[in-house]
Amino acid sequence: MAEKLVVIGNGMAGIRTIEELLKLAPEAYDITVFGAEPYGNYNRIMLSPVLAGEKTIDDIMLNDLQWYQDNNIKLHTGKQVTHIDRNNRKVVTDDGLEESYDRLLIATGSNPFIIPVPGNDLPGVITFRDIHDVDQMLSASKEFKHAVVIGGGLLGLEAANGLMQQGMSVTVVHLMDTLMERQLDPPAAKMLQKNLENRGMHFLMQAQTEAIIGKDRVEKVRFKDGTEIYADLVVMAVGIRPNVELAKEAGIHCESGIIVNDTLQTFDPKIYAVGECVQHRGMNYGLVAPLFEMARVCANHLALHGIGRYEGSVTSTKLKVTGIDLFSAGDFTGDEQTEELVFQDAARGVYRKLIVQDNRIKGAVMYGDTLDGPWYFDLMRDETDISDLRENILFGQAHLGDSGHGEESRVAAMPDTAEICGCNGVCKGEIVKAISEKKLFTLEDVRAHTKASSSCGSCTGLVEDILASTVGGNYSQAPHQKPMCGCTEHTHDEVRNVIKEHELKSVRAVMDFMEWDTDDGCSKCRPALNFYVICQWPAEGLDDYQSRFINERAHANIQKDGTYSVIPRMWGGHTTPDELRAIAEVADKFKVETVHITGGQRIAMYGLKKHELPLIWKDLNKAGLVSGHAYGKALRTVKTCVGKEWCRFGTQDSTYLGIELEKMTWGSWTPHKFKMAVSGCPRNCAEATIKDFGVVCVDSGYELHVGGNGGVKVRATDFLCHVKSEQEALEYTAAFMQLYREKAHYMERTAPWLERVGLTYVKEQIVENTENRKQLAERFLYSQKFMQNDPWQERAEGMDAHEFNPIIKLDDSMKRAS
Amino acid sequence: MSAVMKDNDWIRIGMLDEIPRLGARVVETEKGNIAVFRTATDAVFALHDKCPHKGGPLSQGIVHGDRVACPLHDWKIQLETGLAVAPDEGCAASFPIRIEEGIIYLSLVPNEGCPDTV
Ligand code: SRM
Ligand SMILES: Cc1cc2nc3c(=O)[nH]c(=O)nc-3n(C[C@H](O)[C@H](O)[C@H](O)COP(=O)(O)OP(=O)(O)OC[C@H]3O[C@@H](n4cnc5c(N)ncnc54)[C@H](O)[C@@H]3O)c2cc1C
Ligand code: SF4
Ligand code: FES
Numbered sequence: 001m002a003e004k005l006v007v008i009g010n011g012m013a014g015i016r017t018i019e020e021l022l023k024l025a026p027e028a029y030d031i032t033v034f035g036a037e038p039y040g041n042y043n044r045i046m047l048s049p050v051l052a053g054e055k056t057i058d059d060i061m062l063n064d065l066q067w068y069q070d071n072n073i074k075l076h077t078g079k080q081v082t083h084i085d086r087n088n089r090k091v092v093t094d095d096g097l098e099e100s101y102d103r104l105l106i107a108t109g110s111n112p113f114i115i116p117v118p119g120n121d122l123p124g125v126i127t128f129r130d131i132h133d134v135d136q137m138l139s140a141s142k143e144f145k146h147a148v149v150i151g152g153g154l155l156g157l158e159a160a161n162g163l164m165q166q167g168m169s170v171t172v173v174h175l176m177d178t179l180m181e182r183q184l185d186p187p188a189a190k191m192l193q194k195n196l197e198n199r200g201m202h203f204l205m206q207a208q209t210e211a212i213i214g215k216d217r218v219e220k221v222r223f224k225d226g227t228e229i230y231a232d233l234v235v236m237a238v239g240i241r242p243n244v245e246l247a248k249e250a251g252i253h254c255e256s257g258i259i260v261n262d263t264l265q266t267f268d269p270k271i272y273a274v275g276e277c278v279q280h281r282g283m284n285y286g287l288v289a290p291l292f293e294m295a296r297v298c299a300n301h302l303a304l305h306g307i308g309r310y311e312g313s314v315t316s317t318k319l320k321v322t323g324i325d326l327f328s329a330g331d332f333t334g335d336e337q338t339e340e341l342v343f344q345d346a347a348r349g350v351y352r353k354l355i356v357q358d359n360r361i362k363g364a365v366m367y368g369d370t371l372d373g374p375w376y377f378d379l380m381r382d383e384t385d386i387s388d389l390r391e392n393i394l395f396g397q398a399h400l401g402d403s404g405h406g407e408e409s410r411v412a413a414m415p416d417t418a419e420i421c422g423c424n425g426v427c428k429g430e431i432v433k434a435i436s437e438k439k440l441f442t443l444e445d446v447r448a449h450t451k452a453s454s455s456c457g458s459c460t461g462l463v464e465d466i467l468a469s470t471v472g473g474n475y476s477q478a479p480h481q482k483p484m485c486g487c488t489e490h491t492h493d494e495v496r497n498v499i500k501e502h503e504l505k506s507v508r509a510v511m512d513f514m515e516w517d518t519d520d521g522c523s524k525c526r527p528a529l530n531f532y533v534i535c536q537w538p539a540e541g542l543d544d545y546q547s548r549f550i551n552e553r554a555h556a557n558i559q560k561d562g563t564y565s566v567i568p569r570m571w572g573g574h575t576t577p578d579e580l581r582a583i584a585e586v587a588d589k590f591k592v593e594t595v596h597i598t599g600g601q602r603i604a605m606y607g608l609k610k611h612e613l614p615l616i617w618k619d620l621n622k623a624g625l626v627s628g629h630a631y632g633k634a635l636r637t638v639k640t641c642v643g644k645e646w647c648r649f650g651t652q653d654s655t656y657l658g659i660e661l662e663k664m665t666w667g668s669w670t671p672h673k674f675k676m677a678v679s680g681c682p683r684n685c686a687e688a689t690i691k692d693f694g695v696v697c698v699d700s701g702y703e704l705h706v707g708g709n710g711g712v713k714v715r716a717t718d719f720l721c722h723v724k725s726e727q728e729a730l731e732y733t734a735a736f737m738q739l740y741r742e743k744a745h746y747m748e749r750t751a752p753w754l755e756r757v758g759l760t761y762v763k764e765q766i767v768e769n770t771e772n773r774k775q776l777a778e779r780f781l782y783s784q785k786f787m788q789n790d791p792w793q794e795r796a797e798g799m800d801a802h803e804f805n806p807i808i809k810l811d812d813s814m815k816r817a818s
Numbered sequence: 819m820s821a822v823m824k825d826n827d828w829i830r831i832g833m834l835d836e837i838p839r840l841g842a843r844v845v846e847t848e849k850g851n852i853a854v855f856r857t858a859t860d861a862v863f864a865l866h867d868k869c870p871h872k873g874g875p876l877s878q879g880i881v882h883g884d885r886v887a888c889p890l891h892d893w894k895i896q897l898e899t900g901l902a903v904a905p906d907e908g909c910a911a912s913f914p915i916r917i918e919e920g921i922i923y924l925s926l927v928p929n930e931g932c933p934d935t936v
Contacts, residue, residue: 448905448906449905454892518882518883519858519859519882519883520840520858520882520883521882522880522882522883522887523879523880523882523887523892523894526880526882527880545838545841546838546839546840546841546880546881547880549880549889550878550879550880550889553878554878558875558878558889558890560872560874560890561873562873562874562875562878802836802837802838802843806843806844806845806846806851807831807832807836807837807843807844807845807854808831808832808845808846809845809846810829810831810845810846810847810848811847811848
């Protein structure tokens with residue numbers, strides 16, 4: 001029989017945990033949920049738009065009663081749990097109902113704080129927490145005129161805005177001299193206040209409430225200085241207190257919240273707690289993103305998978321008042337150790353401040369234009385070194401050559417028909433619809449349901465923006481540390497370190513040692529692990545055939561109709577009549593449908609049948625043609641121009657250097673594909689400045705450029721350094737490739753990698769530290785000893801024959817034969 | 819084993835060892851290919867070698883757990899049922915498999931439950 005799980009609190013964190021649990025182990029428990037509110041589960045953060053008349057209660061329901069039925073969950077709505085009997089492992093409700101548990105999950109959220117002043121219990125004095133409160137505000141707004149909101153924080157301002165939208169005259173009373181002092185610095189707070197005042201909101205700053213006055217209902221609010229204002233409705237939004245009474249009474253260790261460890265377990269191992277009611281490593285959270293992270297980890301442990309850890313969250317906030325854009329994250333006040341980068345354009349109403357310490361972003365405040373908020377947040381969370389971005393960072397990501405992501409990304413203004421994901425043809429309207437109908441919260445969910453951003457990923461930022469503007473405020477942003485994939489909690493870097501430290505030499509060994517959640521990984525992590533293993537252990541590492549994508553197993557590119565393409569190497573873009581003849585003969589003999597000159601200076605043959613590939617390769621090999629690795633996360637092409645040999649402007653022998661580079665690097669596996677080019681002069685005909693590694697020849701030697709990228713998101717290279725000789729150019733190339741191989745995440749090209757680690761870091765490793773450069777180059781060349789075998793030749797000679805042939809061919813007569 | 823057929827429906831297609839673990843081989847038939855997969859635990863499944871999305875050859879995908887990831891656009895297909903993993907929808911026909919003494923037998927009569935046919 002399944003164990004019994006009882007959940008106290010039918011709110012956002014508790015039910016999110018159950019959803020995650022059902023994904024992992026749908027049959028593990030008989031689940032019972034108690035909720036004090038008389039509804040299914042709803043999206044509390046959307047109460048603000050409901051109050052403002054922008055959404056209805058129906059719009060914000062996350063799970064209706066049917067969902068509980070469908071998942072065999074017993075739901076008791078409108079029932080408050082009043083006692084936890086830990087000895088007999090049962091809970092008791094206000095109306096005497098008892099339910100026993102094997103495991104208990106406490107998710108009681110928090111209670112709004114009511115300031116202890118006379119009159120605080122008068123009719124018309126309410127808080128802003130649940131549907132009931134919103135109902136009361138909406139009905140008051142129909143009858144009365146004057147509303148006073150006590151508290152100028154996020155919640156207070158959202159309440160004030162909503163009430164104003166409902167036609168009331170609203171005064172916000174705030175104890176401090178600036179609004180939202182926990183999220184905004186004074187300049188941003190002043191801009192916000194001014195904007196709200198222009199919309200008709202009134203403010204009483206530095207005002208301390210002394211009493212609420214009225215006979216049958218609230219009539220006035222009086223302050224310490226003796227002044228009074230009229231009020232038919234008073235909303236207290238001065239803060240929340242974790243709801244811990246129940247747990248405390250049951251003897252569970254609590255401070256300001258219920259104390260939990262990194263697995264969300266309380267002091268009693270049978271009892272877990274998630275959400276606003278908990279205190280983790282000294283922190284209480286009041287935003288959904290961290291609660292969702294907790295939910296994921298907690299579910300993992302309830303499902304007895306038992307390896308996730310919650311290590312705390314970095315949070316960011318936005319204000320959900322339509323037409324006001326503000327964003328705040330991290331530490332925005334700073335101290336002696338930190339510096340401030342500030343941008344202010346009063347005319348446009350734009351303000352940005354970044355707090356920076358040791359070239360890492362520690363906090364951000366933005367007002368007026370917050371499109372770059374998520375970007376700053378990522379930089380902050382990943383602790384990216386921003387020395388190379390500093391100059392332009394305040395102008396935003398669009399300013400850094402992020403083509404196609406600039407002005408157009410004003411998602412809110414986009415029509416529903418605007419195409420967001422070019423790969424899968426998904427329009428804004430479809431995404432919005434999926435998010436609201438299917439109650440999606442995360443980027444992964446949106447990807448799964450709409451396919452938007454699931455292919456090349458260039459529209460990820462837009463999709464995140466749409467998610468944020470549709471779900472409101474703080475949709476569940478990616479967790480603090482991004483795990484490699486759904487199969488593990490570990491990050492790319494953790495995995496790489498462990499492979500090295502613990503000498504793990506196969507994909508299986510890594511998954512066993514690091515306790516993978518799934519039996520044998522997935523199509524995302526296995527290829528990554530395989531690369532990490534063979535990169536770290538070029539000689540002894542086991543190259544796991546089944547962990548490679550089909551192109552790297554078949555050594556050709558799969559096409560949409562299941563046929564393959566073949567592209568032989570043309571060293572540095574050079575070819576000969578013999579090679580061309582061999583290609584022509586193969587094309588005739590195997591009836592190749594298309595022969596095409598590629599964008600990489602070589603010739604491709606299309607429409608080839610898989611079982612003929614080894615035969616084709618045999619013929620190509622005879623003329624000296626080998627695999628071009630056009631299919632691999634590997635060295636691709638080295639483009640060159642004719643250079644000094646022919647060109648009237650050429651300064652060096654660019655073709656020769658290109659060929660040498662290709663001879664040195666071919667066959668090496670890289671985190672993503674790796675392309676090079678050598679141009680004979682700064683006219684740069686080989687387009688070296690959009691390559692992963694580019695050389696531009698000049699009269700005095702060779703300029704080396706790194707981190708360029710054509711493709712999805714064009715990025716011009718950064719200048720690495722100037723060298724004098726070909727020999728040095730080769731050494732720097734080997735060192736750079738090795739650094740990239742050792743440090744980048746799988747599927748991360750040099751361009752995003754360089755932006756993540758910073759050019760300064762790469763220079764330190766390669767230019768400034770000669771010894772280190774030599775060692776890197778040496779490791780690269782050592783690894784090449786094991787990689788430079790032409791995979792086509794091996795297969796033409798019979799390797800992996802099973803890959804290319806059916807196990808059996810059946811025709812009707814053979815059906816009965818073996 | 820000399821007896822090839824167990825009864826009229828079962829066709830001997832080869833030995834278990836001929837399919838790599840976490841891999842697949844193809845049975846070519848006149849009407850189209852059938853992909854025969856072998857999981858890490860040596861379970862064997864057969865599916866029409868045609869992804870319900872845009873016809874990708876499932877035999878070329880990465881096998882993990884009880885699923886295969888289609889090589890073209892990474893849909894995940896359940897090996898036992900041929901159903902696409904939600905939220906994707908669709909299925910590839912699945913075929914009965916029997917293994918005896920290391921020999922794999924396939925039936926060309928698809929399992930019920932999927933409108934796809936070979
Ligand atoms: C064949 C070729 C197009 C052509 O007919 O000219 C080609 C074809 C493909 N490119 Fe490309 N790219 C080709 C040159 C390029 C170039 C130009 C270049 O190399 O100078 C670029 C832009 C430069 C760059 O990479 O920075 C290019 C940027 C891409 C991208 C975007 C990469 C990015 O990081 O943004 C992808 C997608 C990916 O790799 O994830 C891609 C992916 C592909 C794939 C592998 C798509 C796929 O997964 O099936 C295509 C495989 C075709 C095949 O089956 O053979 N191809 N691709 C070119 C092969 C060159 C060669 O000789 O090897
Ligand atoms: C108006 C408003 C706007 C917000 N906007 C944002 C935003 O933009 N971004 C953001 O990240 N966060 C926002 N929040 C905060 C967010 O809603 C909370 O952090 C989140 O809902 C907390 O989840 P929880 O499950 O811990 O608590 P809750 O969602 O409050 O759930 C707790 C539930 O437990 C029930 N309960 C309590 N005790 C008992 C008991 N003894 N027996 C039975 N049931 C019990 C309660 O009735 C409640 O339904 C907002 C909150 C409000 C009120
Ligand atoms: S870059 Fe252009 S001009 Fe310069 S050598 Fe090459 S072909 Fe000539
Ligand atoms: S054809 Fe299989 S995922 Fe697209």
